[in-house]
Amino acid sequence: MAPRRAAVLRGEDDGRSLREHLIATAEHLIADRGTAGLTVRAIAREAGVADGVLYNHFADKEELLANALYRYVRSVERGLGPLPEPGVGTVEAGLRVHLAYGLALHRAILPAFTGLLAQPVVLARFAELRDHGEHWRDKLLGYLRAERESGRLAADAQVDAAAAMLVGVCHETVLSALLPSGTASGAPAVESVVTAVLNGIS
Incomplete structure (x- = not known):
């Protein structure tokens, strides 16, 4: 039997995991508010999960932020068109x-x-x-x-x-x-x- 999806993702059609959801949420916050003062609590609230859930999917806050920053940069690059x-x-x-x-x-x-x-x-x-x-x-x-x-x-x-x-x-x-x-x-x-x-x- 397939594992149940996290409550925050039920009803979503993109099939992404909670880890991917957290990275996407942090990426959105970086794009919208920047990185200064970005906290685990802010990411968790925006993602609709408890603070501690992040540590079930990442070794620490730094791993999450690095992945979100990477996705943000790649998103910016895609928007700039081909070289x-x-x-x-x-x-x-x-x-x-x-x-x-x-x-x-x-x-x-x-x-x-x-x-x-x-x-x-x-x-x-x-x-x-x-x-x-x-x-x-x-x-x-x-x-x-x-x-x-x-x-x-x-x-x-x-x-x-x-x-x-x-x-x-x-x-x-x-x-x-x-x-x-x-x-x-x-x-x-x-x-x-x-x-x-x-x-x-x-």
Whole structure:
């Protein structure tokens, strides 16, 4: 006989488990309220379960938050659409899309990460959930390396440095406004950043 579903999930048609329900609830809270001050009690109340139920499905609060953060980031990434394929269009157009994607991604997810700076265990477990190559910066670097290999960039193009510069623009633009006493520096135009990078590697 199949086990009875938790009362909070009875009548639901998606067939998800209580563990999945808790992760989805925490993900929703992260998207709606951020991570600062997010407690087990708040997650449990939103999920419609007793506080202690979480510990039947997770080793600790950190495991739940790491999984919810991972799902939140993946959800944001899906909403940003596809990244350009190497060899399609111009390299300049491809980098513009990559940089616009990176800026939008960082604006959406960095506030959630800053709310967890005092919880390094959560961030470490989040990092363990992500596969190599899954990060936007890995995809950007892969794109630049492929364009170099195809001859559309110079054979000695310093693509690792170029990728670091583009990622740095995203970090500086968002973090300058998030950190204490920070002021928004204003992102340089995507076109001007891409032009500056390409002048060094094309």
